Amino acid sequence: MKKLLLSWPFLARGGAALALVFGTGAVQANDPQVSLYTTREPALIQPMLDAFTRDSGIKVNTVFVKDGLLERVRAEGARSPADVLMTVDIGNLVDLVDGGVTQPVKSAVLEQTLPANLRDPGGQWFALSLRDRVLYAEKDLAIDNFTYEDLADPKWKGKVCIRSGQHPYNTALVAAKIAHDGAAAAETWLRGVKANLARKAAGGDRDVARDILGGICDIGIANAYYVGQMKNAQPGTDSRKWGDAIKAIRPTFAKSASKGTHVNVSGAAVARHAPHAGNAVKLLEFLVSEPAQALYARANYEYPIRAGVALDPVLVAMGPLVVDPLPVTEIARHRKQASELIDKVGFDH
Ligand SMILES: [Fe+2]
DSSP states (O other): OOOOEEOHHHHTTOHHHHHHHHSSSOOSOSOOEEEEEESSOHHHHHHHHHHHHHHHOOEEEEEEOOSOHHHHHHHHGGGOOOOEEEEESHHHHHHHHHTTOEEOEEOHHHHHHSOGGGBOTTSSOEEEEEEEEEEEEETTSOOSOOBGGGGGOGGGTTOEEOOOTTSHHHHHHHHHHHHHHOHHHHHHHHHHHHHHBSSOSOSOSHHHHHHHHTTSOSEEEEEHHHHHHHHTSOTTSHHHHHHHTEEEEOOBOTTOTTOOBOEEEEEEEEETTOTTHHHHHHHHHHHTSHHHHHHHHHHTOOBOSSTTOOOOHHHHHTOOOOBOOSOHHHHHHTHHHHHHHHHHTTTTO
């Protein structure tokens, strides 16, 4: 029997919920559906949702919310049909919790599958995939290992490409640096990176590969899953040409105890007023399962949150991912400070 424990805010919903929690084995009102609000491209997650429906008989109503997920759920209030809230970036997940639109979940499956680092201690959010931020290097450059600190080495003057420092992917990276080494060291480092830029910090992650192919820069920082997308793109397309121009290396923080690579997460939470909270938990439990994680790794080349999942050969070629042990919540905590620092050093100007 699957055990499902839901905590106080859910109990507060009244008699039906009480019966649900204390009943024998009956864990769910028999309404076989769940509503998912997601900022993620529907095409990206549809294979996992289809597999969940096949597996559980629970239908998933997907609502794609490109911007303003928190505002929308807040505005809908107690009548919100949302059961699961899914997004990328630890900052966005923490904002949902701080915004009061999530509820705590207790699930043995989620707790046993996800290391403590990859979920909220109170069960308010859970990571579903890892998004490591890696080095793109011109494919013939002799680089075997690299630290994020190396980005500030004067030997790379005029050779580094990166998107805006204020993009959440970079804010999180700078936040991690602050968390590891303090604000003063982070500032020195960031000024060094800025001094090495080949062009304005702008564009997208894939533009780093494009500009390496174009000879504008030799190295840059961008997310690993784009390497999977580009190197697996149709031969002859721009995307494939950019992918073929680079190799990807997982940098580490020089002083980080385990020499880990910076990762951000995609994740999800159960909505505070979820009409189908039991089904919502079932969906989350399914999304961390081995079959769903294998789909994540294949559909978007994101790194699985559990071991033993088959990876695309492009990801395998980057070597094993050693995750920076810094709790992702520490990254979220320093993101405002990071944003201010990026401004202070004029990184984007
Ligand atoms: Fe992205």
